[in-house]
Amino acid sequence: xxxxxxxxxxxxxxxxxxxxxxxxxxxxxxxxxxxxxxxxxxxxxxxxxxxxxxxxxxxxxxxxxxxxxxxxxxxxxxxxxxxxxxxxxxxxxxxxxxxxxxxxxxxxxxxxxxxxxxxxxxxxxxxxxxxxxxxxxxxxxxx
Numbered sequence: 001x002x003x004x005x006x007x008x009x010x011x012x013x014x015x016x017x018x019x020x021x022x023x024x025x026x027x028x029x030x031x032x033x034x035x036x037x038x039x040x041x042x043x044x045x046x047x048x049x050x051x052x053x054x055x056x057x058x059x060x061x062x063x064x065x066x067x068x069x070x071x072x073x074x075x076x077x078x079x080x081x082x083x084x085x086x087x088x089x090x091x092x093x094x095x096x097x098x099x100x101x102x103x104x105x106x107x108x109x110x111x112x113x114x115x116x117x118x119x120x121x122x123x124x125x126x127x128x129x130x131x132x133x134x135x136x137x138x139x140x141x142x143x
Contacts, residue, residue: 029137033093036100036134040086047079058120060113089134093142097135104128 046052055075064071085103089096104124111121 025137026141029134029141032097032130032134032137033089036093036097036131037086037090040082040089040100040103044079044082044084044086047075047082058111058114058117060110060115062113063110094135094138097131097138101128101131101135104131 043052047055055078056071059071059075064074067074069077081103085096085099087096088099104127108121108124108128111117111124
C-alpha cells in the first residue's frame with residue numbers, strides 16, 4: 001500500500017533517511033500532537049467565554065464545597081492550566097502528553113464524584129489513552 005508523501009508530513013522516524021515514505025505511525029503522531037495542542041487550549045479559553053458549555057456544571061458539589069474560591073473562579077484557573085498544558089504539548093510533546101493524561105484522570109475523578117456524567121468520564125478516559133499514545137509516539141517522532 002502506498003502512502004501520499006506531502007512535504008509537511010515528510011519527517012522520517014529517527015535514524016531513517018529523509019524522503020522515505022511517511023509511516024502511518026508518524027501520521028498518527030501528527031494527528032495526536034496537533035489535537036492535544038489545540039483542544040486543551042480551546043477548552044481552556046472557553047472557560048472564560050462559555051460558548052461551548054457552562055463548564056461550572058461539571059464541578060462535583062464536594063469539590064465546590066472545599067474550594068477557597070467560587071466554582072466559576074476555579075474553572076477559570078482550570079482554563080489557565082489547560083492552556084498551559086496545550087502549550088507544553090506544543091513544545092515538549094512527550095512531557096505534555098503525560099500532563100494532559102494526568103489532568104484528564106483528575107477530571108474523570110471529579111466527574112465520577114459529581115455523578116450523572118459517566119458518558120463524559122468515559123470519553124475523557126478515551127482521550128487520556130490518546131494522550132498516552134502521543135507520549136509513546138513522541139519518544140520516536142518528537143524533535
